[in-house]
Amino acid sequence: MKLRSCRFSLLIGLQLILRSAGAQGLDPAKLLKPATDTWPSYHGDYSGRHHSPLSQINAGNVKSLSRAWVYRANQVAIKSEPLEVNGILYFTVPDHVWAVDARISRELWHYVWTSKGGTRIGSRGVGIYGNWLYFETPDAYLVSLNIRDGKERWHKELADVALEYFGTPAPLVVGNHILVGVGGDSMDVPGFLEARDPETGDVQWRWYTTPRPGQPGAETWPNPDAMTHGGGMTWMPGTFDPELNLLLGHGQS
């Protein structure tokens, strides 16, 4: 059993010691100090280091990695960071979300969204808050699913796909905020970051990555029209400093 456990851990690049799964969901408070047997957000923790302190896999044995299983999504390339919560992996490609048993690759559910237009360049994964899962679609919707069965709870439009906005980042959960960004590189639309209510999906606040007239930094722009078409897409999840209550770096913004 130890051998199998080791092989599995090596596969997903984390030294996971998957113990008891309580409920399938994730207490948001645990995001502040994630247990070492879980990878509950895009970066693993708020620091963005993508680092696990576990040491079973190290420079001496990494060459012994071998394949434990393969799960084929039969879609485009997987660009998402799989989250692991209570022994289950949650990952995406544009328009698709899966829940797969991390030990045995058993598919628990597969959700399919049908985008109307948009850009399918990549989907970076999901965010998890309690028993709910969140992801963004190529046509710039935020969709909430039940983590148990992958059934849709609601979907909310983030931006107008006709303006060439699209959804790529994995939503970042901070407290009772679902932080979502947008892609939209091909037009000069303004980038923004939004906080959405985890229960309703309603907007809590929106922050533009370029200043609005009168805001700090506005004076550095040649004119109001330029600053409101300044790009700055929030296409990747950012990091969070709990001590300073400060969000940092979403995408290139």
Add this chain to the structure above:
Amino acid sequence: MIGPVILNGRPDKGMPSFKMTPDQISDISAFLHGRVRDIRYRQLYHVKEFSGDVRAGEAYFTQTGRCASCHSVTGDLNHIAAKYEPEVLLGRMLYPAPRRSQPSPRTEVTVTVTLASGQSFSGPLAHLDEFTVSMYDASGDYHTWNREGLAVIVHDPLTAHLEFLQHVTDDEMHNVMAYLETLK
């Protein structure tokens, strides 16, 4: 090989020619091969007579075989012989129906997993091998564990059928079938 025979017939044997298209001949050829396969694998056999003893079968059903602890001839097996051909009924008795996608309490395998802490979970079994046990609990949450250090008890409602197949004699099987055939 059969194509020219169909196309040209065998006039000397009295078989006329059939001016069929290559697709039609191919279909007929596939059908004939299928019939040969069915015969080879005894798919065309039908049970016409029952050699067993009805009363002995009933006794086995209610006593020795303990069939009646799960089944009832006035309940789930009411008119069972009218519902299935004898060979189908025999097959279902020896090799119970495969697990359906819609689980039924009558056939669903459940498991009770007790952790080292003493905490226990019971519900439908999702996966079991030498290393891993996965299941759904009463609230519908999915759990997956490394089996090391766990107590895992599997409950399979079809266990009695599997044991039956290992121990039943030909006479007992024929007797039970003769009894079941009275349940028209």
